Amino acid sequence: MTLAGSAPATMRASVLNGIGNLAVEERAIPQPGPGEVLVRIGSVGVCGSDIHYYDHGRIGRYVVDRPLVLGHEAGGQVAAVGAGVSTLAPGLRVSIEPGVPCRSCPQCLGGRYNLCPNVRFFATPPYDGAFCEYVVMPEAFVHAVPDNVSDDAAGLIEPLSVAVWACRRGQVSPGARVLVTGAGPIGLVCAQAAFAFGATEVAVSDVNPHRLALAGELGARPINVSETSLAAAGVEPDVLLECSGNARATTDAIGTVARAGRVVLIGMGGDELVLPLPYVQDRELVLTGAFRYANTWPTAISLVASGRVDLDALVTGHYGLDEVEQALTASRRDPTTVKAMVRPGG
Numbered sequence: 001m002t003l004a005g006s007a008p009a010t011m012r013a014s015v016l017n018g019i020g021n022l023a024v025e026e027r028a029i030p031q032p033g034p035g036e037v038l039v040r041i042g043s044v045g046v047c048g049s050d051i052h053y054y055d056h057g058r059i060g061r062y063v064v065d066r067p068l069v070l071g072h073e074a075g076g077q078v079a080a081v082g083a084g085v086s087t088l089a090p091g092l093r094v095s096i097e098p099g100v101p102c103r104s105c106p107q108c109l110g111g112r113y114n115l116c117p118n119v120r121f122f123a124t125p126p127y128d129g130a131f132c133e134y135v136v137m138p139e140a141f142v143h144a145v146p147d148n149v150s151d152d153a154a155g156l157i158e159p160l161s162v163a164v165w166a167c168r169r170g171q172v173s174p175g176a177r178v179l180v181t182g183a184g185p186i187g188l189v190c191a192q193a194a195f196a197f198g199a200t201e202v203a204v205s206d207v208n209p210h211r212l213a214l215a216g217e218l219g220a221r222p223i224n225v226s227e228t229s230l231a232a233a234g235v236e237p238d239v240l241l242e243c244s245g246n247a248r249a250t251t252d253a254i255g256t257v258a259r260a261g262r263v264v265l266i267g268m269g270g271d272e273l274v275l276p277l278p279y280v281q282d283r284e285l286v287l288t289g290a291f292r293y294a295n296t297w298p299t300a301i302s303l304v305a306s307g308r309v310d311l312d313a314l315v316t317g318h319y320g321l322d323e324v325e326q327a328l329t330a331s332r333r334d335p336t337t338v339k340a341m342v343r344p345g346g
């Protein structure tokens with residue numbers, strides 16, 4: 001394997017060594033084995049899960065008990081390919097699908113590889129993520145992007161994939177009325193994806209006026225639930241895409257869903273939910289979770305390349321590898337932050 005251009009032996013990586021403790025360290029550049037691709041990281045989105053690991057050192061049963069590189073929303077450029085790689089070549093711009101399933105368990109064989117219990121997922125202990133200069137991935141999980149997809153957007157194909165998957169789970173179809181609860185990055189890509197799937201009315205609820213304004217700019221109807229209730233706003237969605245992770249907001253929103261409607265639970269944070277059972281029964285609502293995604297990258301890339309979804313509109317700041325801490329705390333310090341991006345190359 002040879003690196004294009006000059007060939008450094010080490011790279012810089014931002015390493016989480018404990019709660020609130022980040023350091024930039026030199027690490028060996030990983031080598032692509034047969035069927036693998038070395039990607040030089042261009043841009044990486046900061047996700048709520050990265051912030052949670054930084055603040056708390058764990059998410060549920062996943063505990064950061066050894067140094068961990070965060071970041072899983074990554075794009076970049078192919079730097080080298082291992083033996084047998086046929087679809088990618090050095091220099092191609094790419095988006096990385098950050099979870100590699102086992103490809104042999106019943107869920108993988110059933111086509112639901114997002115439910116693989118053996119998945120190796122970026123920035124989920126013990127697997128390192130992409131706040132570093134280079135990563136190695138199997139060829140099948142590295143997707144070429146056209147030139148009109150920006151470096152930031154190549155990274156943000158990952159959260160858009162969450163939205164594409166949620167729209168599929170919720171069967172968003174032409175003419176659908178959709179309510180998105182929560183106007184964070186996932187809510188905003190869900191609103192855009194819903195339009196792309198044919199929804200004609202998309203409402204987005206939140207309490208953050210900056211994020212609601214952005215939802216409005218993206219074509220959705222913003223509803224500030226600190227000023228008006230969903231019931232008073234008169235929404236009656238066919239599909240609820242729940243992105244707030246707030247149990248109370250979720251219960252309120254479920255109580256507005258139309259007959260035979262679908263509820264997709266995407267947001268994390270709420271542990272338990274008060275469910276209005278008669279309402280769910282009488283209206284034959286379907287409730288489902290949505291966990292990551294499967295087979296979404298080609299769709300998500302097409303939506304961005306065709307201009308149907310604007311990911312660059314979400315980006316509110318860029319940070320170098322030395323500034324990952326600022327990137328992770330940006331939304332806490334500044335309520336106008338939507339999506340912070342880390343650019344390991346500076």
Ligand SMILES: [Zn+2]
Nearest residue numbers: 047048073159
């Ligand atoms: Zn994410």
Ligand SMILES: [Zn+2]
Nearest residue numbers: 102105108116
């Ligand atoms: Zn599997």
